Amino acid sequence: MDSIDKTALTKLIREKAPELGFDICGFARPRILDKNKSILREWCEAGMNANMSYLVRNTEKRADPAKHMPDVQSIIVFGMSYNSANLQKNEGVPIISRYAYGKRYQDIITKRLNDLLLFIKDFNNKIEGKIFVDSNPFFEKAWAVEAGLGWQGKHSIIINKEIGSFFFIGVLMLNFDLDYDKPEGIDHCGTCRLCIDRCPTGAINANRTIDARKCISNLTIENRDPVAVELGPKLEKRVFGCDICQEVCPWNRKAACNNHPEYSIPDEVANMSPAEWLSLTEEQFIRLFKDSAISRVKYANLKHNISIAMKS
Numbered sequence: 001m002d003s004i005d006k007t008a009l010t011k012l013i014r015e016k017a018p019e020l021g022f023d024i025c026g027f028a029r030p031r032i033l034d035k036n037k038s039i040l041r042e043w044c045e046a047g048m049n050a051n052m053s054y055l056v057r058n059t060e061k062r063a064d065p066a067k068h069m070p071d072v073q074s075i076i077v078f079g080m081s082y083n084s085a086n087l088q089k090n091e092g093v094p095i096i097s098r099y100a101y102g103k104r105y106q107d108i109i110t111k112r113l114n115d116l117l118l119f120i121k122d123f124n125n126k127i128e129g130k131i132f133v134d135s136n137p138f139f140e141k142a143w144a145v146e147a148g149l150g151w152q153g154k155h156s157i158i159i160n161k162e163i164g165s166f167f168f169i170g171v172l173m174l175n176f177d178l179d180y181d182k183p184e185g186i187d188h189c190g191t192c193r194l195c196i197d198r199c200p201t202g203a204i205n206a207n208r209t210i211d212a213r214k215c216i217s218n219l220t221i222e223n224r225d226p227v228a229v230e231l232g233p234k235l236e237k238r239v240f241g242c243d244i245c246q247e248v249c250p251w252n253r254k255a256a257c258n259n260h261p262e263y264s265i266p267d268e269v270a271n272m273s274p275a276e277w278l279s280l281t282e283e284q285f286i287r288l289f290k291d292s293a294i295s296r297v298k299y300a301n302l303k304h305n306i307s308i309a310m311k312s
């Protein structure tokens with residue numbers, strides 16, 4: 001069938017998204033994101049990208065969807081919540097970021113967007129698509145705003161009124177015109193500044209960017225060097241990533257827990273005691289975290305983070 005029109009296909013995609021496990025989706029018209037490009041350049045020039053030198057490269061490609069897909073006509077952005085009611089259970093344990101509780105989201109979302117693309121091609125086999133899940137130089141967060149999924153909070157993360165900010169973003173570009181959503185035009189942060197005031201390292205800038213040199217998430221995940229011992233007390237026991245700015249956000253307090261099983265914490269990890277974390281062996285590390293984002297860091301670095309965080 002090659003005759004489906006844009007309104008019918010937009011509706012079909014909206015209906016199919018929840019079946020594939022997506023909690024939200026929106027449709028944006030491609031354009032060059034000049035403002036985001038300038039902000040990124042200024043941020044890198046100020047050194048705030050820390051050790052992430054790859055962010056200096058490919059700025060043009062990051063801002064221009066056509067550099068990824070010359071005939072792109074639509075950018076569809078999907079959000080999949082990882083907000084779960086099941087958290088680490090014991091007091092005083094090293095804390096891991098919630099996004100790393102379950103399986104690697106890149107693999108899960110890429111597979112589902114591939115399934116969606118096959119579903120779309122059943123209606124018109126001339127449609128081509130390209131999938132982005134944290135895999136290419138691309139402004140995923142900015143496209144989430146363009147597609148009406150939410151607004152960029154003062155902590156730099158996208159917030160959706162219904163599901164808050166604990167969600168993963170996946171993008172599907174199509175060479176087919178669709179009905180577009182309007183970007184969220186209102187800053188629902190208002191006068192709130194809880195995230196800024198609560199950040200233990202003062203990493204949140206006034207322009208909704210983060211100074212990666214100070215941010216615990218960067219220091220405990222992206223940074224190849226061990227976290228400086230003197231930073232131990234500031235970690236507030238966060239040993240892989242940090243969710244403090246999201247946890248204090250009023251929009252997350254009222255957000256529903258979606259409890260997708262693939263993103264839930266295994267019981268064995270949820271129940272670990274402080275002593276079990278301190279005696280974590282390399283064999284346990286590999287077994288417990290082989291499917292999680294935690295496998296991105298070396299065992300020795302996680303052990304170091306646990307050691308300095310638990311001394312404080």
Ligand code: SF4
Nearest residue numbers: 199215216242244245
């Ligand atoms: S993740 Fe943690 S350290 Fe980074 S900005 Fe948020 S509260 Fe601050």
Ligand code: SF4
Nearest residue numbers: 153154189192195249
């Ligand atoms: S804590 Fe307040 S200022 Fe920060 S992102 Fe949430 S609503 Fe916005």
